[in-house]
Amino acid sequence: MKSLKHLNKYFFKYRYRLLFGTLCVIASNLFGIYPAQVVRHGIDLIIETVKVGRLMDGFDSKVSVEKTLAFNAFLFLLFIIALAVIKGVFTFLMRQTIIIASRLIEYDLKNEIFEHYQDLSLSFYRRNNTGDLMNRISEDVTRVRMYLGPAIMYTINLVVLFVLVIVTMFNVNAKLTIYVLLPLPLLSLAIYLVSDKMNRFSDSVQAQQSRLSTFVQEAFSGIRVLKSFVKEDQRGKEFAQESEHYKNKSMELVKVNALFFPLIMMLVGVSTILVIWIGGQEVIAGTITMGNIAEFIIYVNLLTWPIASIGWVTSLVQRAAASQERINEFLRITPDISDSSPTPRRGDKAMNSDMSQLPPLGGGGAINGRVEFRDVSFLYPDSGVRALDHVSFIVEPGKSLAVLGKTGAGKSTLASLIVRMYDATGGKVLIDDKEIQTFPLAALRSNIGYVPQDVFLFSDSIANNIAFGLTAPPTPQRGDQSTGQLPPLGGRGAVEQAAKDAVIYDNIMEFPKGFDTMLGERGITLSGGQKQRVSIARAIIRNPKILLFDDCLSAVDTHTEEQILHNLFRVMKDRTSLIISHRVSTVKHADYIIVLDNGKIAEQGTHESLLGTRGLYLELYEKQLLEEEVK
Ligand SMILES: Nc1ncnc2c1ncn2[C@@H]1O[C@H](COP(=O)(O)OP(=O)(O)OP(=O)(O)O)[C@@H](O)[C@H]1O
Ligand SMILES: [Mg+2]
Known part of the structure; x- marks a missing residue:
């Protein structure tokens, strides 16, 4: 659980939101409990009135008693509906605050991880594969969010509800309360076991899923090799095999999944039967009223999900802790290559102004070049x-x-x-x-204008790939992606000059769209030599x-x-x-x-x-x- 401490700073950041959310949880629970009491009063009143009505058999006033009864029952109904609506409003607000806070924290956490990734040096990237890096920033963060949102919300909910309901129940009848609560811990345990199994299965389904996507991705990026070595059939068979694994794993998950709700319903049913059975005896003994039984059934229903959620939340928290540990493992790594004197980190607010203080590139800046x-x-x-x-x-x-x-x-x-x-x-x-x-x-x-040996170009227009070398802060100069327009600063002139110097200008102009030609996945593939020259243009445009x-x-x-x-x-x-x-x-x-x-x-x-x-x-x-x- 220690690993989750990393998130405390975010809890602090969103403390007001979370505090308001907690208040909403309390309010929504209060308005969830009142209707039960209203129902009790209503039923007791009706039973009493009916009894009185029987005594009045044959008298004229019986009609007026029945009328009053109908009117009162209608009032109770309206009251219950009003309470339900108010509860709904608070439940909405609770989700709006707590779930949104969890999304905001997810956003912050992702940014934190990405920033950190970028700072890490090459040797880190040699040691860890891309899939692992991607998983930690996507799936692991999602799991942590599940802990942040649902787990926290349901825990607060449970505590509040438990205190309110149990106290009320014990006030009505201690014996009945104990009997009714008996199956619930069992329910919680069962749900923990089932959801733990479910999580484990869904992890392995996930893992198989990512194997499948890696397989497909590799097949298509290596399609030239694949076709020329006539391996389509073999690959097809291998894919079918991997798919088969995926199917089997999914089936296991579906089976456990199917067990989940019947299990809850059964244990809730047991509680309800106990209420009616034991409660019935109490009513006969005269210790409680029929209204109390109706009230208890509502309580049992109120308590079921929160208690069941203990098991669910426990497994969520365990998973989140494991995920956060994986995230922390990377966050703890300090870059081998870093500044001896602290300089502004990317993403800091001060960045833009500090960037402008860097030596002007090429213009007789701090570096002479020895x-x-x-x-x-x-x-x-x-x-x-x-x-x-x-x-x-x-x-x-x-x-x-x-x-x-x-x-x-x-x-x-x-x-x-x-x-x-x-x-x-x-x-x-x-x-x-x-x-x-x-x-x-x-x-x-x-x-430094560096042209690395293995050329890497982005899936973007040729112009943007070359202009990538310009060091000005990207935001204001960023061209409109949709039209492929070139950034105004530095201008197309600089890009064209760089292309001419790298002897790639004529090649580019032969493409129908010229400098706006898209490269990579969404566009054309340049020849090896053309790529190298675009890469050179990108380096020399930096001056x-x-x-x-x-x-x-x-x-x-x-x-x-x-x-x-x-x-x-x-x-x-x-x-x-x-x-x-x-x-x-x-x-x-x-x-x-x-x-x-x-x-x-x-x-x-x-x-x-x-x-x-x-x-x-x-x-x-x-x-x-x-x-x-x-x-
Ligand atoms: N990341 C790495 N980790 C471990 N060893 C490496 C790594 N990169 C290169 N080497 C090793 O260091 C040696 C020098 O590699 P280097 O890439 O500098 O050669 P090069 O002169 O650039 O070769 P080429 O002309 O093929 O590009 C090689 O023996 C290589 O196997
Ligand atoms: Mg080399």
Whole structure:
């Protein structure tokens, strides 16, 4: 249960709402109990009047007595209806406050988790799979909400009702009360057991459901592979099998579900029979009236659901505690990579004004762009792979450095250290002679235009994908999604210029919708080389001080590569740039080249000097020249 303490801050936040809700629960219960007493008075009155009427057999006044009786009965009826309406109003208000509070807390909790997820570093995402992350922010939060809303509402309801009803019942007749209450704990226990089983079954149905969706999703994202390997039939059979599991699990759930209501009805029935049986004896003995029996039957009905809900609520709370524990487990993880000096978190109100205080990008901001690796080593914590081994180099502001190496040499790792996806495990990474950790993360990253090796584009228009690189706060500049209009700030001009620099402009203009062409799930698929170039445009539109290209020309032919490089060198003027590649043709124009091999710097120098060294560089060069000629 300790895990649920995390929610206390939210209870505090919505305390007035919850307090008002509690008052409504009390009021709605009071108006639920009064009718029972009205019914008792009504029945007793009718019985008395009928008795008096019998005595008056043969007298004229009998008619007037009967008339009064009918009128009184009608008044009682009206009174009961009025009470029921008032109870209804308070029940409505109770749900309006407590259930809405639970939805608000759910909203806050989801935002809290998402914010936290975004702060966590890459190594966290390596360790945990996406499905797990999604579950905790959706299903687990839903379970916690079930605890927040229904569980709390029914508990308050139960306590209030119990106190009010039991006291009234004992006042009427203690013996009858005890007999009537006897089956109820049993009811509660039975319901706990049934709902526990139900929850367990529905969990496994849920789990199977998500297996099914993963299966379907994978089948469709891998549809090319699936079709070309002619695996449709096999996949179809596998799907049928998974569906079969799902069906069986659902059937189990349905069976237990079907048991739920009959069980409640039976135990309520037992209570009602006891009231009439034991109560009847009491009436015969003259200790209570018939009206009391009617009153008791109403009480039993009032008490049934709240007492039954003890069992239900218990299992809800248990599930919520388990879910909240899973959520807390992630919330407790602190990001490995964070600011040494506190900077505004995303989502803080102060964000926008603080963002404007960041160094203006590219416009002679805080960063000059000197990058230095001083004896840097890096060990991947999970695999223990030593990806970088005592690497040292300096890139002066405005100069370009190329990193060449075979696959697995550690090139991408080197890039991730500059954007602080990871921190070096040995040595120091310095920017402008200051340790990289001293820069606020947001300021550092907004000064870097990073083109990652695995291109990721959003399901959005090409224009928006490129404009994503602009660092201005998104809200006011956000284009109208429905029309695909471009954000006014930065303007289409900037997007088009970036596209031209990345030699993707002509390609884009060939699409009927040009820059408004949608990408991804809702749109077209770009070729590998086109994607890379959109990704480059996204990086250079930032006007960053440091450009970081991780193998971003691997999918374009050497001719286009020449063209892009020609443009890039113009963009790269005045900027520090790191070009990572395994192709000599990409790196040969750089001011300085290092050749990485197995995490170590094997050779370094300019293109000419490296050719003179007659080592790994020359070997790669000759091999690649040969490949070009063969093509
Ligand atoms: N997240 C990771 N966890 C553990 N080991 C990793 C991780 N990423 C890379 N490695 C390992 O680190 C080494 C260097 O990888 P890196 O991605 O830096 O190579 P690369 O030079 O970029 O190769 P490529 O040219 O194929 O992109 C490899 O042996 C790789 O298996
Ligand atoms: Mg790589």
